[in-house]
Amino acid sequence: MTQELSLQQGEQLLTGWGRTAPSLAQVVPCTSTAEVQEAVRTAGPRGVLVRGLGRSYGDAAQSGGARVLDLQSINSIDYDAEAGLVTAGAGASLDAVMRTIVPLGAFVPVTPGTRMITVGGAIGADVHGKNHHVDGTFGAHVRQLSLVDGNGELRELNPDDSTSAQFWTTIGGMGLTGAMTSACFDVIPIETSRMSVDTKRVDDLEEVMAHMVTGDSRYRYTVAWIDTVSASGRGIITSGDHASLDQLSDKQRSTALAFAPKALASAPNLFPPGLLNKLTVKAFNEAWFRRAPLDRADEIQSIGAFFHPLDGVQNWNRVYGPGGFLQYQFVVPDSASELVRVALDRLRGISAPSFLTVLKRFGEANPAPLSFPKTGWTLAADVPAGLPGLGTVLDELDDLVADAGGRLYLAKDSRQSPQMFARTYPRLGEWQKIRDELDPRGVFTSDLARRLSI
Amino acid sequence: MNDALGEPQAILVFGGTSEIALATVRAFPRERLRRVILAARPSAGRDAAVAALTADGIAGVCAVDFQAQATSEHGALVDAIFDAGDIDVTLLAFGVLGDQLAEEASPDLAVEVATTNYTGALSVGLHVAQRLRSQGHGTLVVFSSVAGDRARRSNYIYGSTKAGLDAFGQGLGDALHGTGAKVLVVRPGFVRTKMTAGMAEAPLSVDPEAVGELVVKALRKGRETVYAPGPLRFLMAGLKTLPRPVFRKLPR
Ligand SMILES: Cc1cc2nc3c(=O)[nH]c(=O)nc-3n(C[C@H](O)[C@H](O)[C@H](O)COP(=O)(O)OP(=O)(O)OC[C@H]3O[C@@H](n4cnc5c(N)ncnc54)[C@H](O)[C@@H]3O)c2cc1C
Ligand SMILES: NC(=O)c1ccc[n+]([C@@H]2O[C@H](COP(=O)([O-])OP(=O)(O)OC[C@H]3O[C@@H](n4cnc5c(N)ncnc54)[C@H](OP(=O)(O)O)[C@@H]3O)[C@@H](O)[C@H]2O)c1
Numbered sequence: 022m023t024q025e026l027s028l029q030q031g032e033q034l035l036t037g038w039g040r041t042a043p044s045l046a047q048v049v050p051c052t053s054t055a056e057v058q059e060a061v062r063t064a065g066p067r068g069v070l071v072r073g074l075g076r077s078y079g080d081a082a083q084s085g086g087a088r089v090l091d092l093q094s095i096n097s098i099d100y101d102a103e104a105g106l107v108t109a110g111a112g113a114s115l116d117a118v119m120r121t122i123v124p125l126g127a128f129v130p131v132t133p134g135t136r137m138i139t140v141g142g143a144i145g146a147d148v149h150g151k152n153h154h155v156d157g158t159f160g161a162h163v164r165q166l167s168l169v170d171g172n173g174e175l176r177e178l179n180p181d182d183s184t185s186a187q188f189w190t191t192i193g194g195m196g197l198t199g200a201m202t203s204a205c206f207d208v209i210p211i212e213t214s215r216m217s218v219d220t221k222r223v224d225d226l227e228e229v230m231a232h233m234v235t236g237d238s239r240y241r242y243t244v245a246w247i248d249t250v251s252a253s254g255r256g257i258i259t260s261g262d263h264a265s266l267d268q269l270s271d272k273q274r275s276t277a278l279a280f281a282p283k284a285l286a287s288a289p290n291l292f293p294p295g296l297l298n299k300l301t302v303k304a305f306n307e308a309w310f311r312r313a314p315l316d317r318a319d320e321i322q323s324i325g326a327f328f329h330p331l332d333g334v335q336n337w338n339r340v341y342g343p344g345g346f347l348q349y350q351f352v353v354p355d356s357a358s359e360l361v362r363v364a365l366d367r368l369r370g371i372s373a374p375s376f377l378t379v380l381k382r383f384g385e386a387n388p389a390p391l392s393f394p395k396t397g398w399t400l401a402a403d404v405p406a407g408l409p410g411l412g413t414v415l416d417e418l419d420d421l422v423a424d425a426g427g428r429l430y431l432a433k434d435s436r437q438s439p440q441m442f443a444r445t446y447p448r449l450g451e452w453q454k455i456r457d458e459l460d461p462r463g464v465f466t467s468d469l470a471r472r473l474s475i
Numbered sequence: 476m477n478d479a480l481g482e483p484q485a486i487l488v489f490g491g492t493s494e495i496a497l498a499t500v501r502a503f504p505r506e507r508l509r510r511v512i513l514a515a516r517p518s519a520g521r522d523a524a525v526a527a528l529t530a531d532g533i534a535g536v537c538a539v540d541f542q543a544q545a546t547s548e549h550g551a552l553v554d555a556i557f558d559a560g561d562i563d564v565t566l567l568a569f570g571v572l573g574d575q576l577a578e579e580a581s582p583d584l585a586v587e588v589a590t591t592n593y594t595g596a597l598s599v600g601l602h603v604a605q606r607l608r609s610q611g612h613g614t615l616v617v618f619s620s621v622a623g624d625r626a627r628r629s630n631y632i633y634g635s636t637k638a639g640l641d642a643f644g645q646g647l648g649d650a651l652h653g654t655g656a657k658v659l660v661v662r663p664g665f666v667r668t669k670m671t672a673g674m675a676e677a678p679l680s681v682d683p684e685a686v687g688e689l690v691v692k693a694l695r696k697g698r699e700t701v702y703a704p705g706p707l708r709f710l711m712a713g714l715k716t717l718p719r720p721v722f723r724k725l726p727r
Contacts, residue, residue, distance in 0.1 A: 024608050026650040034655055041479035045611035045655035067609065079479060085561070085611030085655060347479045407695075412480045416506055435479035438507060468612075471561060472476040472484065 035083035038076050038338050040345035041406050041435055044085030044468055048072075052094040054167070054175060054202045061200060061464060062173035064088050068466040071200045073142030074114060076135055078348045079435025080468035081146070081195050087466065092141060095202055100125060105208050106164065111141035111201040116332075123280035123324070127208035128263065130162035134379075136329050141201045146432035147193030147392040151242035151328070154384040158394055159206070160192035161387045166204040171460025175202075180388075190455040193392035195431055197470055198459045211263045213277045216242075216327040218261035218320045222313045226254025226362055229380065230398075233258065237382050242327070245380045247365065248306045249373065249402060254365050256380065257313040264321055273321065282325040282332070302374035309376070331377075341405050349415060350401035350430040352383055352394060357425030361400050364418055368402060371410040378402040390448035393430040401433065412436070431469065442473045449475070476561060477612065481695040482507040483563035487556060489541060489599050490569030491515035492524050494668035495618065495683045499566060500528060502687035509534050512556055514541035515569075543569050543595030544587075553602040557610070564694065565603050566616045567596050571633075572670050578632050585632050592636035597643055604647055607656035614657045614694055617644035621664045621702070624711045628723065648699055659693055661686070662711075663703040679704055 034043045051057045061069055067086035074093075075082050083089065092112030098121045099108045105127065109118055115129055116136040122128070131143070131150040138148070147160040156162070165179040168191055176199075178188040191198045219240070223229045229245050236258070237243050243260035266277060331337055338346070349368075353360045361380065368375065379401045386395035404411060419441045422428065428445035429437050443449055453475075457463075469475070477483050482504050488496045491513025500511060511533055515521045521538050528536045541552060556562065570592045578585035600615060607613040622630055623637030641660055648658030663686050665677035686703040693701040702708040714722070 024605055026604060026608055026647075026654070028653045032654070034653065039479060042477050042481075043612070043655055044476075067611070080476065085476070086609050087611070345479065406479045406481075412482065412504060412506075436482075439509070468476045472478065 033089075035072065035075070035089065036345070037079045037082060037435065039078040039347045039406065039435055040338060040341070040343075041347065042080055042468070044080075044083050046084055046087050046089040048089050048091055050091045050094060054095070054169065057090060057092070057095075057169045057200050057202055058173040058175065060088060060090055061169055061171065064464045068464045069200075070465060070467045071111070071141055071145075071196050073112070073139035073145070074137050076138045076142065077146065077432045079433065080472060081432055081434075082142070082467070084467045090200060092200070092202070093139070097203075098122075100127065100208075102127070105210065106205055107208055108203060108205040109140045110203050111139060111144075113140050114138065115140070115143060119280060119324070122208060123211070123214050124278045126211055126278060128211045128324075130156060130207055130209055131159040132328050134329060135332055137332060140204050140206075141196075144192060144201060144204055145194065145196045147387075147389055147394075148432070149383070149394050151244045151381065153394055154237050154243070154382050155241050156209075157384060157387055158193075158392060160389055160392065162206045163192065164205045164207065166191065167202045168199040168459075169202060170199040171462050171464045176459075186455050187459055189387075189389045190452055190459065192387070192389040193431075194389075194452070194456065195391065195469060195475070196467060197465050197475060198456050199465060209263070211278075212266045213264045213269055213273075214280045214324055215264040215269060215273065215277075216261045216322045216324060217264040217268050218259055218322045218327055220314050220317045220320065221258045221260075222255075222310065222315050223258060224253060224255050226256065226365065229254070229256040229258060230358060230361065233380070233382050236260065243381070246309070247378045247380050247400075248310050249365055249369060249375045249378045250303045250306045251310075252369065254362060255310060257310065259327070261322070261327060268319065269321065280324060282323070282329075298374055302376050305376050341403075344405060344407035346403055346405045347435045348401055348403050348433040349418070350399060350433040351418070351422045351427050352397050352399040352430075353422055353425045353427035354395070354397040357427065358398055360421055360425055360427070361398050363421065364400055364402075367414050367418060368404065371408060371414055373402070373404045373408055373411070375402045375404055390452035391431070391446060393428065393432075397427070399430075401430075434469070437473070439472070439474045442475075477563050478507060484508060485510040485512075485560060485562045485564075487512045487514065487562045487565045487603075489514045489543075489565070489567050490618075491538060491541070492518065492520045493566075493568040493570075493618075494670075495663065495666055495686050496566045496568035497524055497528070498683035498687035499568075499616075499690045500533070500687075501531065502684070502691040503564075505531070505533050510560060511536045512562075513538045514552070514556075516540065516542055543591045543599070546595060546598040549598045549602050553599065553606060557606040561610050562606070562613055564614050564616060565607075566618070567600055567603075568616075568618045569595065570618065570636075570670075572630070573633050575630055575632055588632060589636050592633070593639045593643075596640050600643065600647060604651060604656065608651065608654055612655040614659055615644075615647070616659045616661060616690060616694070617641075619644060619660050619662050621662050621707055621711055624662065625715050625722070627725075645700070657697070657699075659690070659698060660700045661690055661693070661703060662700065662707070664707045666703070679707055679710065
């Protein structure tokens with residue numbers, strides 16, 4: 022098993038969105054299910070993994086020395102308006118799905134804070150959106166999926182028959198049960214491509230949380246941005262729903278279902294590494310807080326502005342410089358709601374310059390053993406990986422989160438310990454048993470799986 | 476796998492009783508370590524090293540037999556270690572200082588030094604490079620020496636082995652460029668260990684702990700070479716420009 026030492030054609034260094042801990046893989050574009058099956062059957066000792074659009078922050082969509090399949094050409098999108106169902110290739114992006122179905126009066130069941138993810142990635146990580154408290158995760162809306170298992174066999178899985186255990190093992194299974202090639206999921210009917218949005222500026226964290234507890238049920242979508250620089254934990258709550266036709270002005274009504282967002286600008290390749298520091302983040306947060314109205318109701322916004330504000334700047338992840346960054350996202354049950362403040366205080370204690378800190382309430386968990394969301398609070402904060410003292414603070418927070426019955430989101434994780442993971446996902450053993458049936462040779466693996474002994 | 480903060484989970488040490496290497500292992504955060512392999516000749520010192528690291532709360536410390544001069548065995552040894560799991564950091568830390576005057580009188584002794592310091596390291600280094608290459612990540616740390624920067628009357632035999640090793644490390648790093656596998660060449664000056672015990676200290680002498688910290692920092696920053704301590708870089712740059720007749724007359 023000897024090997025040329027220098028870089029060979031087809032090999033690529035891969036990282037997650039946080040741009041930390043790269044590893045080299047053989048990237049293999051696949052254009053059909055048959056090609057995926059062949060790639061799985063002939064995988065070498067380092068195994069195989071599907072990568073979507075690489076929007077996971079950590080090491081979920083990379084696998085050193087492995088064959089990494091790129092399914093972006095498996096991207097057909099069929100919309101059955103009568104049944105309200107989309108059948109899409111796993112490599113199709115949610116951006117493309119929205120461009121297809123929004124003009125026809127339908128919306129994806131769940132969208133994360135970016136549209137630049139694939140259907141496969143949405144199911145693999147079982148993503149959640151601002152509507153989790155009402156609609157649950159993306160996986161909860163999947164009616165059927167096609168999976169190439171570890172033997173290269175094609176399986177059709179769905180939540181309602183004898184394949185349901187394998188189905189739920191694949192939902193949130195982080196690509197470790199096989200390669201999905203297509204999925205059928207339901208949609209949300211919409212009258213317009215606009216959102217009707219209420220915005221509330223609140224002066225401290227406890228008040229933000231109180232508003233969310235009482236107000237969430239009135240909205241399909243809601244989330245709060247928290248100013249991590251201010252000790253008060255002040256924030257802005259934005260809530261909304263799809264606007265109805267009669268909420269639009271005459272002018273807006275003429276393009277009621279128009280959807281053609283543009284990526285605005287590309288962040289320059291080389292930001293000066295010191296750009297994002299305590300002062301700039303403080304200034305940004307101050308401006309962001311002041312920009313929001315104290316209390317405004319029924320503002321009409323575009324889908325892009327409401328759900329995906331960051332998609333307007335391509336490669337914004339470069340702003341953190343060459344050292345990369347990570348996103349710490351945990352969920353804790355309501356009984357441990359004070360951990361939100363503890364986490365914010367600890368991060369402020371090491372002057373973590375975070376300008377994208379988001380707080381949300383989750384609804385109930387679904388049957389998937391590795392799905393992240395469960396009832397309670399979820400906080401997500403971006404931090405530069407090189408921040409002194411970060412490792413210790415996050416390890417301490419991990420312990421508190423675990424003690425409280427909470428856990429971290431695998432699609433964001435790039436640093437938790439295997440012990441923390443096993444402790445906080447108690448259904449791991451059950452999941453592994455079914456994974457072993459789907460992939461008896463253990464060919465599907467990733468850097469995340471190796472790091473956490475999944 | 477290294478995590479996002481650059482913390483390794485598995486470390487392999489060739490020269491598992493080297494004081495510099497053991498101090499380097501200790502300089503990594505312990506929380507994420509789960510496998511530390513000390514490859515060394517069987518000895519009470521090796522057992523003591525395993526016990527000491529374990530007592531420090533480091534998980535998964537074990538020893539394997541390794542003889543630098545037995546190059547024909549290196550391939551199987553490296554494969555067995557990597558087959559059991561990925562290695563994030565490999566330290567090439569074995570070496571002997573030798574006895575210059577004895578070696579000048581008995582060239583066989585000089586060959587021994589060269590076989591351990593250069594040939595042995597070249598052999599292990601290439602076997603490890605193969606495996607880093609196929610796992611797609613990981614760093615090889617090569618302990619060179621400032622003695623290799625410019626040959627000195629008092630230790631040019633040792634120095635020449637380190638000069639060769641240093642060139643090997645740099646070239647290997649370039650060969651691996653962009654592959655996720657990396658090489659860090661470390662050039663310590665005078666470090667207070669059993670290797671230098673009893674010798675008069677040179678300027679900028681340091682303890683092994685200081686070297687360990689510099690190595691960990693350099694790995695985090697993804698550096699390709701590091702002097703230990705750092706200012707030696709400037710001292711050596713100056714020394715290298717000295718004309719031979721002047722250099723020859725320097726003490727030590
Ligand atoms: C700006 C931003 C905002 C975000 N906001 C949210 C949010 O609000 N909510 C949320 O839940 N997440 C959020 N995320 C995370 C993101 O939604 C998930 O990481 C998602 O999985 C990314 O999809 P991807 O196509 O890029 O997949 P990748 O990151 O490439 O892969 C994710 C996982 O899915 C697996 N996978 C991908 N395709 C397949 C396939 N065809 N078959 C089998 N496995 C597959 C991969 O192996 C990997 O384990 C956000 C990310 C960013 C960058
Ligand atoms: N100390 C310094 O001032 C200094 C300066 C510059 C560079 N360095 C370099 O740094 C590295 C570590 O040095 P150190 O100070 O930590 O030295 P050390 O404590 O003396 O350790 C040297 C190691 O080399 C091993 N070794 C020697 N011959 C071997 C062989 N034939 N096979 C297998 N292992 C063998 C020894 O193992 P045993 O226990 O089996 O003998 C020991 O583990 C060396 O490469 C050295 O040249 C040291």
